[in-house]
Amino acid sequence: MFPLSHMLKAFVRTGTLKVIDADGKEHVFAGTSEPKVTMRLTDRSLYHKLFLNPELHAGEAYMDGRMSFENGSTIRDFLTLFSLNRSSLATYPLQSVLKRISRGVKRFQQANPVGQAEKNVAHHYDLGNDFYKLFLDKGMQYSCAYFIHDDDTLEEAQQNKLRLLASKLQLKPGLKILDIGSGWGDLALYLAAMEDVDVTGVTLSKEQHALSNEKARRAGLADRVRFELLDYRKVENRFDRIVSVGMFEHVGVHHYGEFFAKINALLKDDGLMVLHSIGKMSPPGTASPWLRKYIFPGAYSPALSEVFPVVEQNSLWVTDLEFLRLHYAKTLNHWHRRFEANRDKIAAMYDERFCRMFEFYLISAETMFTSGSQLVFHMQLARKRDAAPIVRDYVTDLQRHYRLQEAERLKILRQEVPEPSTV
Structure with a gap:
């Protein structure tokens, strides 16, 4: 040997x-x-x-x-x-x-120009909505949840995450909001259900795009929530709020300047942006070669030292920064347990080799949040230093406010999303 x-x-x-x-x-x-x-x-x-x-x-x-x-x-x-x-x-x-x-060769590994980015997204996110329904939460959120209590269900933790993001966006009637990398639409629909805002979501996944618009239509929110199959770099309007969850990992370090320059151009002078992304506490490196080849081509979770300089170069204020250190480990553990409970169905959709591939991905990702260097960060950005309140209590106060409203306002959404696994 x-x-x-x-x-x-x-x-x-x-x-x-x-x-x-x-x-x-x-x-x-x-x-x-x-x-x-x-x-x-x-x-x-x-x-x-x-x-x-x-x-x-x-x-x-x-x-x-x-x-x-x-x-x-x-x-x-x-x-x-x-x-x-x-x-x-x-x-x-x-x-x-x-x-x-x-x-x-990091530049070539993370190349995500217009066109190639769409192919990279399709490789993973267009595996089929029926597949993702088997292990995600009821709203099909494919990003880190927020566990306020250890015994929170996956559904509760994902709703906690939506509430946390909404509080950092400071919703107000009439706001125009852009959701970059809008997934299966749950965040955009949550925001519109909680406040009279207008939300545009952009995604490169055909599967996500179709289901998101169908969910908006069935919830009666299609007049205020729409999803476009569009690269964020082609968006032209300006917005009061911008949010991006789980998309920045697919941008690539050498496209960060392009990303934050576009955020600056799209954001109104008194606007706010919240960026939710996987990062790491270690110095800059490269993504796993296996993960790049089989799961997320072109993806990379940055060190903060790779993000802050580019934010500074694009004249944006970091008005708030929060770290979710173990929440993604808990999320991935829930996903893996649901995946295993539905393994026979997934093997019938694909094959045993696919099951082993996805099992390897889910568990290895979880270990990176328990004994590796990865974490999730929320970075709030603005063009003006006083775009957000200067005392952070508003984040907690708004979460409590939204929690009281949810029971009534989210009824329309809960009726329209796919049923979760029983695990």
Whole structure:
């Protein structure tokens, strides 16, 4: 198993990894005793592939069944062990060289010009609405929820998130709002249900676009809420409020200047923008090669040091910044449990390899929020320093206000969204 065994000796510092090779021989790599993982490799070519690019080939080997787990171990156990030891992998000589090379081609990895961005979005978000209904919440929100209480259901936590965002937008009658990357429309519909505002959502997903407009029509809100199949860079009107949830991760570092310049151009002088995005507490890096290839081509979760300079260059005030550190881990755990509860249905839609791919994605993403460097940030932006109140109490006060209104005002929405899983 050389040279893989040499790398694993340096890699495993926390936990114990037992590897059963293609000839049935056992190799034990131990740092501490826990967690314990037993992995079987049935393909000899993995010895070199995993040595050269473990993040890419581990995912592929699991998808294809060439990597499996025994003695009670699961893919979750392995990915937890991997995440706990990620820093030691980064310092391994070959891996550090590969990381430097990857950073050198970062511009090409994250290229999202008009046209290519649509293809990248379609790769993931156009898998089919029926598929996403099987593991998302009732409103089909595919972004980090907000757990006020540990025992919040996924539906409750996602509504908490909508309420939090609405409070930071400071809704007022007559406002014109732009939702960049509007998903399946739940945020735009929530805003319009809570206040007499006009909302335009833009998305590059044909599946999301069709269902969002249908939901607006059925809720009787189509006169104030519309969704367009349009790249945000082609939007021309100006808005009182702009919100973007889970879209910034698909912009790409070298397009940040273009993004924030467009925000400045679209935002009215006294307007506010709220940006909800995955970020990280570590220095700039690159996205996982497996994630880029199979899940989110062109995507990247930035370090804040990559965001703030571009905001400053585009003359925008950061009027508020909040971090949601563990909320996405909880969200992903809910999604994975619902996914597993519907695995037979999903396998019938696609196949077992697809199920393994998505399982690997959901669990590995969760570990990045429990033992890795990822977090979610809310950045409120404005063209004027006093566009938002100078005392932050309004965020809490408005959440309480909206909570009191929800029972009555959201009835029309709850009747029109797909039923969630029973898990």
